[in-house]
Amino acid sequence: MDRPLETLYDPRNGDLALKVSDFQVDREGETATRTNYFTVDWLQAGQGRVWADMASHPYSAPALLFFVPYQYRRMVPDQPTRGVRLQFHANFLCIETYHEEVGCNGILFNDVYGVPIVALDERHAREVDELVGQIRRELNEGGLAHSEILLSYLKVFLIRATRLKREQQGATDAVRSGRLPPELEALRDLIETNYRALHAPAEYADLLGTDPKSLGKLVKTHLHKTLTELIRERILKHAKWELLHTLKPVKQVAHELGYSDELYFSRLFKRATGQSPLGFREYETVIRGGSNLSMTSSLSSIPASPAPPDNTIKPASK
Helix, strand or coil, rough: CCCCEEECCCHHCCCCCCCEEEEEEEECCCCCECCCCEEEEEEEEEEEEEEEECCCEEEEEEEEEEEECCCEEEEEEEEEEEEEEEECCCCCCCCCCCCCHHCCEEEEEEECCCCCCECHHHHHHHHHHHHHHHHHHHHHHCCCCCCHHHHHHHHHHHHHHHHHHHHHCCCCCCCCCCCCCCCHHHHHHHHHHCCCCCCCCHHHHHHHHCCHHHHHHHHHHHCCCCCCHHHHHHHHHHHHHHHHHHHCCCHHHHHCCCCHHHHHHHHHHHHHHHCHHHHHHHHHHHCCCCCCCCCCCCCCHHHCCCCCCCCCCCCCCC
């Protein structure tokens, strides 16, 4: 799991903030990778299993797969799989910043209680193909308001996918009920309330009046991960937010999440992301030019990135 980061975007190198590319994976599967991109795979043919960190999910085309930066991912097809891979960095569209407008944070991305897959019927597959085609054509052709048009296309794409996933979950825009068995709904609520203090599966099983083995089996059946992994994903989601968007010391972030041992917390974080907490913060802050930080008093110490070349898609203003 401790694999090097595949750095697909770095404005210091003049890299693109948005990419669209065709891909094909044979039965041997992909090499496991982590990237600093958000990734959406538009699967046009094939079926198999895909790993998102330690969770393994079955997939069958046509479908959309969603992955967050620093997440371990690997696709192993039962049938050769092909499609289009859309990748974008937070400099182009920050999911956390736009979560209320686009609505995909916690639905398509960063949903620790769901699966990162949206199944498509024939009609929706045609719609996705058209939207991806529009993004690809704009990338190739360029012109007036290039970044703004690309950003609009990407938002529409994510909004469409978010609506579709909500429909598949049996949820409305305001209510997320019906997507999990009642026991897991209760577990989700308990984790959301207690993840800063309670880290052990047995503690949640006790609160629910069941045993860890039965609760863990239920989580594995519906979420394709262990109960320990589910709890840790929620903890790490919070940790990444604090490291990205505040200047709190790592020790303070660890303490707020119930870890008195900063070194233990740092090891846990590195196993999950491939980066130490401090390395994660420093790298992303430099890459984003400090725009991720809500506390701006210390930004003078952050080196500015050089201007990208003319053919680079520059991050749209927020």
